[in-house]
Structure formats: C-alpha cells, structure tokens
Amino acid sequence: MIITESLNTFGRYCLFMKRVFTVPDKWRVFFSRTLFEISKLGVDSIPLVIVISIFIGAVITIQMQLNITSPLIPAYSVGLATRDIVLLEFSNSILCLILAGKVGSNIASEIGTMRVTEQIDALDIMGVNSANFLVLPKVVGFLVYMPILVAFCIATSFLGGFFVAAFTDIIPVSRFIYGLQAFFQEWYVWYGFIKSLFFSFVISSVAAFYGYYVHGGALEVGKASTNAVVASSILILLLDVVLTKLLLQ
C-alpha cells in the first residue's frame, strides 16, 4: 500500500520535473526571475546560516575539548574533529535540513497559495508553462547559490570555534588553529559541496511539487508545506547515506 503510493507520488514528481525542465518561453524573463529567486531564497538565508554556524561551531569545539581530556590524545584532536565534523556533515547535510525548513516551506506555501487563488490557472490560460515559469528559476537560483551558503557556513563555524578559543580558557588558540590545519584533506571540501548541490535540488523541487498540486484552501496549503519539509528532510538523509558511500569509499 505504502509502496504503491510512494511509487505513484514519485511518478507524478518525475512527470512534474519533465514539465519544469523545458526551455523557458522568454530567456530575459527567466533570468530576471532567477536573480530575484537568488536574492529571496539565497541571500536572505545568509543571516540564518551565519547565526546557526557560529553557535554550532562554538558548541562542537567546547564539546570536543570537554569530552576529550585524556593526556594520551594528541594536541590537534579538538581542532581536527571540529573541522571534519563541519566539512563532512554540518556544512551540507545539517545545513540543508535547516534550509529545508526555511526555503522548502517558503516555496511550497508560495506556490500552493498561487494554485489556490487560481494564479496558476491564469498562467496556464495565458499559454505560459506555469511549472517551468514558476519552478525552474527557484531550482536554478537555489542550486547556483547553495555553494556560497555552504562556504559561509564553513567559514563562520570555524569562526565560532575560534571565538571559544580566543575568549574562554577552554582551549588555547594556538592549539585550536594547529588542529584545524592538521591532516587536511581537500576532497572533504569538494565532497561537502557536491552533496549540498544534490540537497538543494531536492529541497526546491520537492517543495515546489507539493505546492503545485495543492487542492482546496488554506488548510491544504499548510499541509502541503509540512509535507514538503518532511519529505525533503527524509530524502536528504537518504541521499546523504548514498552519496557518502559513493564519494568517500
């Protein structure tokens, strides 16, 4: 029952994507809308990303230091663990789970409301491919901007750890910095960026899918936006497992 239902939903999602990924009617309109979406979905998320990253970076550093106090552990371990946690999981998977809540619910409720108030019908009647017109700029805009959000996240997380070292006596600054630089693997950065691109596509397209097929009124729009966040979160975690296996082994 659940299997046939999810297959059914996946099939409808694929058909929806087929309509989204067509050539835009007017490139000029598409580019201006994409810029608008970059500013709305991407640039406006920067404050949230910075706040979360600083705090989580600080917390990871404190936790590492408090929990690894054995004299047998090398000096670089706290900085190294902080760095790798941020690079491998926090700056992409966890960040995208948080953004699924912010961006996903925004997209689903916006498109859902347009459906309920017949704005999507109005687009269709005019002869505009509404799926392409509304969704493609969001998907492309968020995809393009995602690496920048990840970079912000990485940088500010380290800054949060640095603040702990600088303003408290939990760990000396020199030891933290030494740890940050020890045994650095460049591939971890690329791995994070690659994962984030997949997640950003999941967030924007799944949310748009749930919003686009809303029937009814305010209640259903709310439900669609909840479903969008739940579904994209699960898909992100699922993809995380698959991508980690593929990219790191």
Add this chain to the structure above:
Amino acid sequence: MIEVRNLTKSFDGKTILHDVSATFETGKTNLIIGQSGSGKTVLIKSIVGLVRPEQGNILYDGRDFMQMDASQIKNLRKEIGMLFQGSALFDSETVLGNVMFPLSMFTTMTPAEIKDRARFCLERVNLKGADDKYPSEISGGMQKRVAIARAIALNPKYLFCDEPNSGLDPRTSILIDELLLDITHEYNITTIINTHDMNSVLGIGENIIFINKGYREWVGDKNKIYTSANKALEEFVFANDLFQKVRQYVLQNEHPDAVK
C-alpha cells in the same frame, strides 16, 4: 464564434454535464446562467481546457479544441483572455506589472511600448493612479478591473469571465457589466460570462444559455426571458418577489399578448 457540441463531463462517476450544446456568438456578451452547482463553472473550464471533457467537440471558429496538440493549444491560448472569480492577480507584481505580464511574455514589443499598451488598457477600464500599487492594496472592484485590463492586453478574440460580479456591490457590478459589454462591442470579442447575478442577466444578456442540473435547458436573450415558458428558468431568474413584480409589469406593458 465558439460552438460547443454534445459536451459530457463527469467527476468520480458523477456526471456534471449531460450532452450540452451551445453557440457563443462573436461581438456579443454570451451568458451562461444557472444555480450554484449546476455545472456552469465546469462548462466554462471545459471550454478553455482547464478541465478535459470525456465527450464532445469545442470549436473555436471551426478549430476543434479537442483535437489540438500542445503547441496548437498554446497558440490558441494567446487569443484567449480570462477573468477569474477571485481576479487571480499576481501578488508579486504591481497593477501595471500584472497588465504588462502577458505583453512581456508573448510579444516582441520594446519595454516602452509594453508600458504604453498596459497604461492604455488600464485607462480603458477607467483605472488611473493605481499603477504602482500591489493587488492587496486595492479594492475588489479595482482588482476586477485590473484583471479585465490584463485579459484584454493581448487583444483577445475570446474573453471568458467566471462570475465577474461575485463579491461586488450592485453599483460596481453594473459598472463591470457595462465595461464588459462595451469592450465586447468595441473589439468584436466573443465574450462568455458565467453568472448568477440577475442584474447582469437582465442588463447585458445578449445571448443567454441556461444550465440546470447539468442539462442545457434554455437559450435566448434578455427580452425573451420574460416570456419564457420554462418553469425552472422562471423560478431561477425571478426568484424573489421584486423580480416577480418586475416580470409581471414588463409582461403587461410590453408583451400583453403573452399574459395568460
């Protein structure tokens, strides 16, 4: 001219439209009237293609809509303007932006020409000074006018209106009705209006199609409606006491032969 032939549509096994045929004439306001739930919205949505009927033909000046492929439908839709019940203006665009939207999507006009044309359309619907406002900042009657301006921006051959007067006061309703009538005559548009407002029926009903329980019951115009022998139509149009009195008066003065 739009011809509908033997249209049948059902939802979940329940038939909403039974074998409906109708002709909507060019340069006239064609009214589809009927009670709530009689199937008139389904009829209008079938004609524009938002709902796909199971059977029947829809001919736009001889071109069968049911036989068209996606690109032909897309081209046909450039000739169609539609006014939705809730206006369906884009929240993210200003009043001027809403009217400019179809022009910037489907014409090769320069931005200045687009602006001029949009301003002209807004003036045509007697709306001035609201260009930079957002749809949420203007009244319901103004929203309807913006929606009309947007619908006529591309000089459509066919104009569809789904209950243009719902939620408006009687005076504003009459203004909207007259505006639709004027535009229809001026640009020779095939206008199809879905309504249950009796003021519109008696005011601008040049060609009236009465739908009752999914069947087409009666066809005529606003003058014939007084003398119609159809019981369901009479009960629907002249539902209250005042309208009954009006009917009696009109019958006695203008159609003395029809009074039994």
